[in-house]
Amino acid sequence: xxxxxxxxxxxxxxxxxxxxxxxxxxxxxxxxxxxxxxxxxxxxxxxxxxxxxxxxxxxxxxxxxxxxxxxxxxxxxxxxxxxxxxxxxxxxxxxxxxxxxxxxxxxxxxxxxxxxxxxxxxxxxxxxxxxxxxxxxxxxxxxxxxxxxxxxxxxxxxxxxxxxxxxxxxxxxxxxxxxxxxxxxxxxxxxxxxxxxxxxxxxxxxxxxxxxxxxxxxxxxxxxxxxxxxxxxxxxxxxxxxxxxxxxxxxxxxxxxxxxxxxxxxxxxxxxxxxxxxxxxxxxxxxxxxxxxxxxxxxxxxxxxxxxxxxxxxxxxxxxxxxxxxxxxxxxxxxxxxxxxxxxxxxxxxxxxxxxxxxxxxxxxxxxxxxxxxxxxxxxxxxxxxxxxxxxxxxxxxxxxxxxxxxxxxxxxxxxxxxxxxxxxxxxxx
Amino acid sequence: xxxxxxxxxxxxxxxxxxxxxxxxxxxxxxxxxxxxxxxxxxxxxxxxxxxxxxxxxxxxxxxxxxxxxxxxxxxxxxxxxxxxxxxxxxxxxxxxxxxxxxxxxxxxxxxxxxxxxxxxxxxxxxxxxx
Ligand SMILES: Cc1ncc(COP(=O)(O)O)c(C=O)c1O
Numbered sequence: 233x234x235x236x237x238x239x240x241x242x243x244x245x246x247x248x249x250x251x252x253x254x255x256x257x258x259x260x261x262x263x264x265x266x267x268x269x270x271x272x273x274x275x276x277x278x279x280x281x282x283x284x285x286x287x288x289x290x291x292x293x294x295x296x297x298x299x300x301x302x303x304x305x306x307x308x309x310x311x312x313x314x315x316x317x318x319x320x321x322x323x324x325x326x327x328x329x330x331x332x333x334x335x336x337x338x339x340x341x342x343x344x345x346x347x348x349x350x351x352x353x354x355x356x357x358x359x360x361x362x363x364x365x366x367x368x369x370x371x372x373x374x375x376x377x378x379x380x381x382x383x384x385x386x387x388x389x390x391x392x393x394x395x396x397x398x399x400x401x402x403x404x405x406x407x408x409x410x411x412x413x414x415x416x417x418x419x420x421x422x423x424x425x426x427x428x429x430x431x432x433x434x435x436x437x438x439x440x441x442x443x444x445x446x447x448x449x450x451x452x453x454x455x456x457x458x459x460x461x462x463x464x465x466x467x468x469x470x471x472x473x474x475x476x477x478x479x480x481x482x483x484x485x486x487x488x489x490x491x492x493x494x495x496x497x498x499x500x501x502x503x504x505x506x507x508x509x510x511x512x513x514x515x516x517x518x519x520x521x522x523x524x525x526x527x528x529x530x531x532x533x534x535x536x537x538x539x540x541x542x543x544x545x546x547x548x549x550x551x552x553x554x555x556x557x558x559x560x561x562x563x564x565x566x567x568x569x570x571x572x573x574x575x576x577x578x579x580x581x582x583x584x585x586x587x588x589x590x591x592x593x594x595x596x597x598x599x600x601x602x603x604x605x606x607x608x609x610x611x612x613x614x615x616x617x618x619x620x621x622x623x624x625x626x627x628x629x630x631x632x633x634x635x636x637x638x639x640x641x642x643x644x645x646x647x648x649x650x651x652x653x654x655x656x657x658x659x660x661x662x
Numbered sequence: 663x664x665x666x667x668x669x670x671x672x673x674x675x676x677x678x679x680x681x682x683x684x685x686x687x688x689x690x691x692x693x694x695x696x697x698x699x700x701x702x703x704x705x706x707x708x709x710x711x712x713x714x715x716x717x718x719x720x721x722x723x724x725x726x727x728x729x730x731x732x733x734x735x736x737x738x739x740x741x742x743x744x745x746x747x748x749x750x751x752x753x754x755x756x757x758x759x760x761x762x763x764x765x766x767x768x769x770x771x772x773x774x775x776x777x778x779x780x781x782x783x784x785x786x787x788x789x790x791x792x
Contacts, residue, residue, distance in 0.1 A: 598726060598727035598728060599727075600700075600769070600772065601667070601727045601728045601729070604666055604729075604766070604769060605666070605667070608666070615698070616697060616698045616699065617698075617699055621699075624699070630699035630700075630701070630725060630726070631698055631699045660667060660672065660728075661672070
């Protein structure tokens with residue numbers, strides 16, 4: 233079957249689709265995403281790269297367009313109606329994000345450019361202010377460079393020791409080593425809630441509880457969890473949590489840092505300038521309250537409002553339903569891939585502990601060649617080390633192929649992926 | 663897709679020319695493409711002297727995608743026997759012409775890795791001698 237035939241068959245089934253149980257009606261959802269209806273190379277694209285960045289629904293595009301057309305003026309500084317309208321919407325977006333992740337208050341939501349900036353903010357502001365030579369930072373072997381390099385640089389600069397929670401051969405964190413790795417000198421623990429390569433969903437509770445027990449603060453890189461499953465910072469009791477808007481239907485240029493209030497208040501600013509001060513005298517500045525203390529300069533408030541609309545969209549679907557939908561597709565993809573001769577799944581094969589990320593290698597086919605060949609078939613996947621080179625070194629692989637799923641993906645797209653893989657194997661005579 | 667993986671490219675990948683290492687090479691250099699992890703090392707043996715240095719032999723090893731490895735094989739096939747100064751001036755387009763199939767921007771980087779290694783190796787060798 234060609235992709236077009238597969239889509240046509242799915243179109244037909246869609247009429248009879250009964251939204252069963254908790255899972256989503258991806259077909260109806262797709263109608264909100266103009267880019268998914270647009271042909272690429274004359275074909276409807278099978279988009280399997282949402283872990284890198286998601287597509288955007290019209291609701292998000294319209295929310296931003298609306299601000300530019302009707303309510304645009306710089307926030308915070310104007311006393312006139314337009315500025316107040318923009319400021320009110322910006323504040324409202326902050327409240328939506330706070331509710332979405334269960335933060336006690338909107339003041340604990342700092343808008344950043346992305347997760348990378350949120351983590352750098354912590355390394356600069358918290359790390360450079362509170363950590364002393366000889367202190368230890370504990371991260372894991374499966375981190376994205378965004379939660380790896382800032383700590384490496386900080387450790388080198390400040391004479392800190394960086395330690396790593398190892399992974400098991402199945403690609404889970406080896407928590408048996410945790411008590412050994414946590415020492416009285418451990419001041420910070422930072423880990424990915426969900427791995428962007430292995431897909432592993434790391435249970436945050438045991439790590440956070442044990443880190444707190446020895447007095448360390450805990451950062452959660454939630455870049456791959458907040459878009460895909462229910463996340464509640466209050467239940468989790470993490471000290472900080474970071475994620476990007478663009479992976480969760482929002483625009484680029486907006487990310488979030490959540491922090492416990494007393495920690496955010498004790499931290500010095502990251503960048504300085506306008507908006508983040510309450511007063512500037514010739515003898516020095518006085519910092520603004522949180523979160524504005526951390527938002528120097530004109531913020532990406534239109535993008536924040538777009539993120540607010542994305543949060544509305546996701547909330548209406550329900551994060552538990554989104555997770556169930558992705559689990560179903562992931563389970564199917566794991567099953568189908570395991571039947572492909574020469575294909576090796578990287579990371580856990582149990583969909584219960586795996587997010588919607590399926591990474592694999594194909595015997596004697598380099599992931600780049602595979603991705604190029606799949607692209608000719610209208611199937612978009614990612615190839616490379618996915619900004620997790622230390623993990624790839626650990627796995628003994630230079631590159632992997634990754635298919636990732638989101639709310640708009642349908643089961644038959646997995647069939648398209650598998651068929652394209654067989655075609656690629658044939659083209660390369662593998 | 664037939665385009666990108668034409669017979670001659672697959673052939674260079676399966677049966678790379680000038681593959682291996684040269685003991686006591688005059689030039690040895692290795693680089694990798696940080697985005698995809700493709701890695702190539704090239705050894706060069708020179709003969710002639712002064713203005714008339716010539717590439718007497720060259721060999722590469724590496725790992726990576728078909729495009730990066732096949733392009734390196736084609737490049738070495740092309741440069742062996744040529745004057746060093748001429749090789750030092752090779753333009754990227756020359757390698758793309760050797761490859762001879764349309765490449766997307768991301769894949770151009772793969773195709774040019776071998777040339778980058780060779781030219782950097784030559785440059786470092788020249789620097790060392792001055
Ligand atoms: C686990 C994880 N952390 C951090 C990031 C960095 O996100 P961004 O590039 O939006 O800052 C990503 C995105 O690829 C990710 O998957």
